[in-house]
Amino acid sequence: MPFIPHTEKDLQDMLSDIGISSLDGLFAEIPESLCCEAPQLLPALNEMEVSRLMGERAGKDGGMLGFIGGGAYEHHIPAAVWEITTRGEFYSAYTPYQAEASQGTLQVLYEYQSMIAGLTGLEVSNASLYDGASAAAEAVLMAVRCSRKKTAKVGVPATVNPRTIKTIANLIGQQGIELVEISYDLKKGCIDPASLSQYSGNDLVAIIIPQPNFFGTIEDVDALTDWAHGEGALVIGVVNPTSLALLKPPGEWGHAGADIACGDGQPLGIPLSSGGPYFGFLSCQKKWLRQIPGRVVGKTQDRDGNVGYVLTMQAREQHIRRSKATSNICTNQGLMTVAATIYLALLGPSGLLDVAKASLQNSQILKEKLTAIPGVDLLYSGHTFHEFVVKLNRPVDTVLKELYKDGIVAGLPLDSDCLLICVTETKTLEDMERFSNCLETIMSRSFS
Amino acid sequence: MSGDRVIFEEGQIGRRSNHQAPKVMVDCDLPQAFLRSRPPPLPEVSELQVVRHYTLLSQKNFSVDTQFYPLGSCTMKYNPRVCNTMAMLPGFLGRHPLEPDQTGQGVMASLFELQEMLASVSGMAGVSLSPMAGAQGEFAGVSMIRAYHQKNGDTERIEMLVPDAAHGTNPATAALCGFRVREIPTDENGDLDIVSLKGAVGPQTAGLMLTNPSTLGVFERRVEEIIAIVHDAGGLLYYDGANLNAITGRTRPGDMGFDAIHINVHKTFSTPHGGGGPGAGPVGASQRLKPFLPVPMVTCDRVGGEPVYRWLNQDDCPDSIGQLSAFMGNIGVLLRAYVYLRMLGGAGMRRVADYAALNANYLLAKLTAAGFTPAFPNRLASHEFILTLKPEADNFGVTALDFAKRLLDYGFYAPTIYFPMLVPECLLIEPTETESKEELDRFVAAMVAIRQEAIEDPKLVKEAPHNIPVPGGGPGRLDETQAARKPNLIWQKD
Numbered sequence: 001m002p003f004i005p006h007t008e009k010d011l012q013d014m015l016s017d018i019g020i021s022s023l024d025g026l027f028a029e030i031p032e033s034l035c036c037e038a039p040q041l042l043p044a045l046n047e048m049e050v051s052r053l054m055g056e057r058a059g060k061d062g063g064m065l066g067f068i069g070g071g072a073y074e075h076h077i078p079a080a081v082w083e084i085t086t087r088g089e090f091y092s093a094y095t096p097y098q099a100e101a102s103q104g105t106l107q108v109l110y111e112y113q114s115m116i117a118g119l120t121g122l123e124v125s126n127a128s129l130y131d132g133a134s135a136a137a138e139a140v141l142m143a144v145r146c147s148r149k150k151t152a153k154v155g156v157p158a159t160v161n162p163r164t165i166k167t168i169a170n171l172i173g174q175q176g177i178e179l180v181e182i183s184y185d186l187k188k189g190c191i192d193p194a195s196l197s198q199y200s201g202n203d204l205v206a207i208i209i210p211q212p213n214f215f216g217t218i219e220d221v222d223a224l225t226d227w228a229h230g231e232g233a234l235v236i237g238v239v240n241p242t243s244l245a246l247l248k249p250p251g252e253w254g255h256a257g258a259d260i261a262c263g264d265g266q267p268l269g270i271p272l273s274s275g276g277p278y279f280g281f282l283s284c285q286k287k288w289l290r291q292i293p294g295r296v297v298g299k300t301q302d303r304d305g306n307v308g309y310v311l312t313m314q315a316r317e318q319h320i321r322r323s324k325a326t327s328n329i330c331t332n333q334g335l336m337t338v339a340a341t342i343y344l345a346l347l348g349p350s351g352l353l354d355v356a357k358a359s360l361q362n363s364q365i366l367k368e369k370l371t372a373i374p375g376v377d378l379l380y381s382g383h384t385f386h387e388f389v390v391k392l393n394r395p396v397d398t399v400l401k402e403l404y405k406d407g408i409v410a411g412l413p414l415d416s417d418c419l420l421i422c423v424t425e426t427k428t429l430e431d432m433e434r435f436s437n438c439l440e441t442i443m444s445r446s447f448s
Numbered sequence: 449m450s451g452d453r454v455i456f457e458e459g460q461i462g463r464r465s466n467h468q469a470p471k472v473m474v475d476c477d478l479p480q481a482f483l484r485s486r487p488p489p490l491p492e493v494s495e496l497q498v499v500r501h502y503t504l505l506s507q508k509n510f511s512v513d514t515q516f517y518p519l520g521s522c523t524m525k526y527n528p529r530v531c532n533t534m535a536m537l538p539g540f541l542g543r544h545p546l547e548p549d550q551t552g553q554g555v556m557a558s559l560f561e562l563q564e565m566l567a568s569v570s571g572m573a574g575v576s577l578s579p580m581a582g583a584q585g586e587f588a589g590v591s592m593i594r595a596y597h598q599k600n601g602d603t604e605r606i607e608m609l610v611p612d613a614a615h616g617t618n619p620a621t622a623a624l625c626g627f628r629v630r631e632i633p634t635d636e637n638g639d640l641d642i643v644s645l646k647g648a649v650g651p652q653t654a655g656l657m658l659t660n661p662s663t664l665g666v667f668e669r670r671v672e673e674i675i676a677i678v679h680d681a682g683g684l685l686y687y688d689g690a691n692l693n694a695i696t697g698r699t700r701p702g703d704m705g706f707d708a709i710h711i712n713v714h715k716t717f718s719t720p721h722g723g724g725g726p727g728a729g730p731v732g733a734s735q736r737l738k739p740f741l742p743v744p745m746v747t748c749d750r751v752g753g754e755p756v757y758r759w760l761n762q763d764d765c766p767d768s769i770g771q772l773s774a775f776m777g778n779i780g781v782l783l784r785a786y787v788y789l790r791m792l793g794g795a796g797m798r799r800v801a802d803y804a805a806l807n808a809n810y811l812l813a814k815l816t817a818a819g820f821t822p823a824f825p826n827r828l829a830s831h832e833f834i835l836t837l838k839p840e841a842d843n844f845g846v847t848a849l850d851f852a853k854r855l856l857d858y859g860f861y862a863p864t865i866y867f868p869m870l871v872p873e874c875l876l877i878e879p880t881e882t883e884s885k886e887e888l889d890r891f892v893a894a895m896v897a898i899r900q901e902a903i904e905d906p907k908l909v910k911e912a913p914h915n916i917p918v919p920g921g922g923p924g925r926l927d928e929t930q931a932a933r934k935p936n937l938i939w940q941k942d
Contacts, residue, residue, distance in 0.1 A: 001799055002791050002792060002796060003881075003882050005884040014807075018806075020809075026809055030667055031671075034671070036697070036700055038697040039794045042793070045790050047530050047791065050534065058537035061553070062551055063551070089513065091511070093512070093721065095724040098862045102508075105724070108505055111939065113937055115488075118938075119490075124937045130773060131580065131773045132774060171587070173626075247483060264774065271542065273540060274544075274775075274779040275776035276775060277728075277779075277780050278775075289937075300927045300928065300930050300936075301927060302927065303927075318583070318620035323623040325620040327620070328583045331583065332724055333725045334721075335720070338723065346498050348465065348491060349488050350464055350492075351464065358470035400548075404548065
């Protein structure tokens, strides 16, 4: 029997010790009217057969030269990351409730919290949430708890990833929180701080500031942060962790720094995997610590003064506070944080900076190549990190289909004529030339 | 040894693992105002230092791969290696979530079949795989109930009923979904108190969240009556699938009459717990709740006789409660569950419940025979059961916590303690079907030995652990009070 060790003799001996005659007897308390037969599923396969099936399926998937970002980013993942992460001692352990027998996981989480706090320039971090979008929703709920205001209005710029906005709306929909859309400068592709006066006196509890934003454009975070604080609103930075090696961290935005930073940790050593599992990170200023959602690890000691780590401040959590908890989150994304911690340790400050710079550099090269093609124009004039939007004078759908035939996934269509393009350190000059040459051919064909 | 230091303390300024990073040819041209002034405080260490540090740290963990892990309600069974190997195939790992459906036909075929198989195992009309953990599955299920009442103009239904023994996520989720929570007590045999339930239902009732078998490790015998009471009052029934592994192939939540269900694939379908995730919490719906399932879901069209898979989004499912994450959910976890289900098949799913129940009832019988006190002596165990150590606490002054810590010295992870809160000094023990009889016998022997220690040398038990069998030794009992009072959450250079 797969994964069940019992021999026939074990079975009989155990039934006899229980004092029943058959396995059916173990289910005697289930009303007869509810009993069923084993479900009819696809036929069972042995390990060799299932390996063959999955090998065939995996062989069909992916394999394209991809220039899509939009919230998930292709980066090189050092071999050691997943070699260590999938060690059984990490892989098959659970939430470290018994701290003394879980020091491995707990110390990794403590190191993870330290790295995230350092990257974001803030004082404390939790031990992860599900993904970047749900982390943003948790950050909004947290900001509302932190605020003493009577209203619950949160400013959400239209430059935030629309998938994040939808997720926030779906997850907090029943909490009486109003999301106020903040518009942006259609020429630059980012928020114009001067335009914010129209939202003044709105009694916003918090505003979200994306950096870089959904269009890849870099926001004027200092001015936005200072404006929000002037309005008595908290600042939630939604950030790309790779970019933080290069860009000013949320803790240093404006005069007082962002209050909360969050984002998707996927760029830190997590494979794209068709969308998950990734993880969300969330850090904040120390004064908001008691409102932080999810698990938190703290350093402590035993009777003899030996250092150890434990889950702490559990009085915030659902298993203690129940309906009054700061979040309903229980299981988070533990193993993903192990991978991210190892990734960050392997790269170090200079390695991560190199990844950020190489991504930026490649995107500048590609931007120049593509916009040199007749009919391809840059949509926004703002500075960008590793994504940018181009406007085509031909239908995007048609162009994407043509490029797909060449083995290229060219980007994320934003509407009928705009395309969000991403390039990271993984692409070579040859890759980018192939993309621009194919696009040029297609655009010229369309002209004729 | 290395594991006693944090990774930051291993570093030296200027040490690089340069081969991990790309070559940079030109400097960036961004305005200075956008830039970071100081490098992030990350460790500067060699690749070997990283590998050694985290390998040594891993060895300080107990895990299913190294120890018996009878953590009740968490289902710590063996996670087949092949599930990991298959989910980590490069074709699956390298695909971006927003690529066209054509490049994801392999993964989508697997997800579609997983949806169908989970519907079959649970008896529900439809399944969405997108929730990222059990608690998010609960959120999805309760949101569907809310959306259903709203669609029917039934806006007075503002109260969610939750048994007092429920997981903490149940009331926390109901509150997050905007419901008022009302607790229903449990009777002395571990069944929901029907009289209280009858008194609690009314036009304000949105639904009842029920775990069956319950968190007390017993089957809710009057489940049909409970469901009828709630349905008759106009409420809907939510099934917390935390304990689905106790009944697979024996009975189905859909047949019991539940309207919504979440499934913890990291429990019933043996995906790894990863030290606290990632999990996945697929949600199932009855016919009437099916239109409200969260998106995205995979559907299958036939084109020229061949299956073609595509994602269904909000436009396809206008009543859906929507997306709960940026993308499609924890696909890599779901693939592991798919491989597991393919290897077990329908008969294998029944064996899961059969042998989980066999191991639980055997362990219960052995521990009872050894003089321990079951919380519900007149009941069969489901896949888990509860002992109360109140007699030991009263007579020898050693608590459930002390027993738990001393078990670590014997090389066993501890059962869940002090949950459910109804039973004093409780241990919630779940052996799972993948443990052998010999391992269970060793656990009984350890429990008996600890009780003997409690009689002869209670200090030994009360001050445990003393020598956790991990390389380099584990710490003694850690001071959680100090950790909470003066939180030290990040490493800082002295």
